[in-house]
Amino acid sequence: MQVTVIGSGYVGTTLAACLADLGHDVTNVDIDEEIVAAIESGVAPIHEAGLDELVAEHGGERLRATTDYDVATRANVVFIALPTPTDAEGRIDTSIITAGAEQLGAALAESEERPLVVVKSTVVPGTTENELIPALERGSGSTVGEAFDVAVNPEFLREGTAVSDFLHPDKVVFGAQHARAYETLNELYAPLFERTDTAVVRTGIREAEMIKYANNAFLASKISLINELGNICKEFGVDAYEVADAIGLDDRIGPQFLRSGVGWGGSCFPKDVAALIAAARDAGYDPELLDAVVGVNDRQPERLLSILDDHVDVNGERVAVLGLAFKSGTDDIRSSRAIPTIEGLLERGATVVGYDPVATENMRAEFPDIEYASSAADALSGATAAVVVTDWDEFAALDEEFDAMARPVVVDGRRIVEPRAGIEYEGLTW
Ligand SMILES: NC(=O)C1=CN([C@@H]2O[C@H](COP(=O)(O)OP(=O)(O)OC[C@H]3O[C@@H](n4cnc5c(N)ncnc54)[C@H](O)[C@@H]3O)[C@@H](O)[C@H]2O)C=CC1
Numbered sequence: 117m118q119v120t121v122i123g124s125g126y127v128g129t130t131l132a133a134c135l136a137d138l139g140h141d142v143t144n145v146d147i148d149e150e151i152v153a154a155i156e157s158g159v160a161p162i163h164e165a166g167l168d169e170l171v172a173e174h175g176g177e178r179l180r181a182t183t184d185y186d187v188a189t190r191a192n193v194v195f196i197a198l199p200t201p202t203d204a205e206g207r208i209d210t211s212i213i214t215a216g217a218e219q220l221g222a223a224l225a226e227s228e229e230r231p232l233v234v235v236k237s238t239v240v241p242g243t244t245e246n247e248l249i250p251a252l253e254r255g256s257g258s259t260v261g262e263a264f265d266v267a268v269n270p271e272f273l274r275e276g277t278a279v280s281d282f283l284h285p286d287k288v289v290f291g292a293q294h295a296r297a298y299e300t301l302n303e304l305y306a307p308l309f310e311r312t313d314t315a316v317v318r319t320g321i322r323e324a325e326m327i328k329y330a331n332n333a334f335l336a337s338k339i340s341l342i343n344e345l346g347n348i349c350k351e352f353g354v355d356a357y358e359v360a361d362a363i364g365l366d367d368r369i370g371p372q373f374l375r376s377g378v379g380w381g382g383s384c385f386p387k388d389v390a391a392l393i394a395a396a397r398d399a400g401y402d403p404e405l406l407d408a409v410v411g412v413n414d415r416q417p418e419r420l421l422s423i424l425d426d427h428v429d430v431n432g433e434r435v436a437v438l439g440l441a442f443k444s445g446t447d448d449i450r451s452s453r454a455i456p457t458i459e460g461l462l463e464r465g466a467t468v469v470g471y472d473p474v475a476t477e478n479m480r481a482e483f484p485d486i487e488y489a490s491s492a493a494d495a496l497s498g499a500t501a502a503v504v505v506t507d508w509d510e511f512a513a514l515d516e517e518f519d520a521m522a523r524p525v526v527v528d529g530r531r532i533v534e535p536r537a538g539i540e541y542e543g544l545t546w
């Protein structure tokens with residue numbers, strides 16, 4: 117099929133490269149000319165395992181990129197994978213996606229086919245019907261069902277494992293109003309369904325929008341709950357990871373997302389939980405539990421630092437921050453727990469030296485004035501303390517590197533460093 121993907125960030129690029137790999141002809145549209153040039157020349161514009169290979173194989177051929185929305189006139193399916201950030205009050209900010217939908221509508225006015233426009237971005241229930249369809253109609257001067265159809269197909273991939281998650285999903289969700297839209301999505305995903313046993317959920321547009329928020333809210337809540345339990349464990353001298361291993365054996369709980377520590381960050385949990393809270397409140401419901409989920413998460417970096425305070429006064433001391441990305445496997449630092457951790461250290465008068473295998477340049481834009489090391493060993497050398505914020509595998513292998521510290525205080529926010537003789541080690545929830 118001919119596919120256009122509007123927006124070529126973490127989701128749009130992964131989606132386009134994977135659809136090209138499944139045999140479709142795909143074009144990414146982005147306003148960023150560097151991203152477009154990268155894809156055209158077969159280079160992945162973001163760091164994602166497996167993406168380099170797919171973009172190298174298909175870029176410039178079955179996978180194209182352009183800044184021109186008019187390419188959508190040739191498409192059977194057009195995905196919208198534009199950002200849906202939150203505003204200062206935590207509400208979803210639909211300005212980018214609405215403007216994109218209107219621009220897409222204008223391009224679709226020239227369309228020969230009746231393409232299916234698929235909302236991939238995460239949007240609060242009602243957004244597609246109340247804002248995106250009207251924007252497409254304004255742009256095209258036509259109505260839904262006449263010039264184009266609309267569906268919602270939320271994305272559940274995780275950064276760091278985006279390609280593998282997309283190609284091996286637990287489920288795909290098709291939200292639509294008409295059989296024709298389900299059929300088109302089915303045809304598009306058919307090569308994937310042939311390879312994997314995937315649950316397909318056919319539902320309405322609002323339900324599909326809500327399923328995405330419910331999924332993220334549930335996962336964020338699960339982590340905050342294990343963090344709350346972990347904080348209590350710590351007070352009793354109990355190892356929260358032993359407790360998590362045991363409760364995870366209960367099928368009703370399950371073993372995933374039970375790693376307690378410095379909390380959840382990233383481009384989605386923080387903004388999506390905030391947007392759901394704001395939308396619920398606007399609708400007249402007070403989401404007390406979700407407020408607490410955010411509250412527990414906000415507290416974890418400060419708890420990490422207060423454990424550090426118990427070991428050492430960091431004022432005037434060099435402190436290594438191991439890990440800057442919001443999780444391992446990505447260079448994304450959006451809402452990384454490293455940010456409040458660095459802020460807290462700077463407030464305490466510490467000299468901060470950060471290290472991350474891939475996210476340093478992104479963090480440099482956020483904190484241009486701290487020092488960045490090119491290896492964990494360099495970061496630790498001469499440091500009075502180290503805090504671990506991201507669960508990169510390489511931190512598990514650190515050993516004699518700690519010997520070069522001025523004082524080997526290590527506070528681990530991710531249960532990744534191997535405690536050993538000679539270091540003053542303490543974990544956040546164990
Ligand atoms: N990052 C993730 O892991 C996931 C994100 N999502 C959702 O997917 C959507 C996109 O997220 P990301 O890919 O992370 O965003 P992103 O910020 O990585 O990428 C967005 C891209 O859109 C481009 N763009 C901005 N305005 C544009 C316009 N008017 N026309 C064309 N391109 C434009 C930007 O240059 C950028 O390349 C959001 O709604 C997000 O909540 C859903 C599941 C996973």
Ligand SMILES: O=C(O)[C@H]1O[C@H](OP(=O)(O)OP(=O)(O)OC[C@H]2O[C@@H](n3ccc(=O)[nH]c3=O)[C@H](O)[C@@H]2O)[C@H](O)[C@@H](O)[C@@H]1O
Nearest residue numbers: 271272273274275339373374375379380381382384442443
């Ligand atoms: O909507 C989105 O953007 C995506 O958000 C998350 O994916 P992502 O944020 O990429 O990464 P996760 O693996 O979920 O990790 C999120 C945060 O939770 C933290 N986490 C995760 C698991 C855990 O047990 N403990 C924990 O603290 C991670 O360190 C990270 O900071 C969801 O897992 C995806 O399903 C969803 O598509």
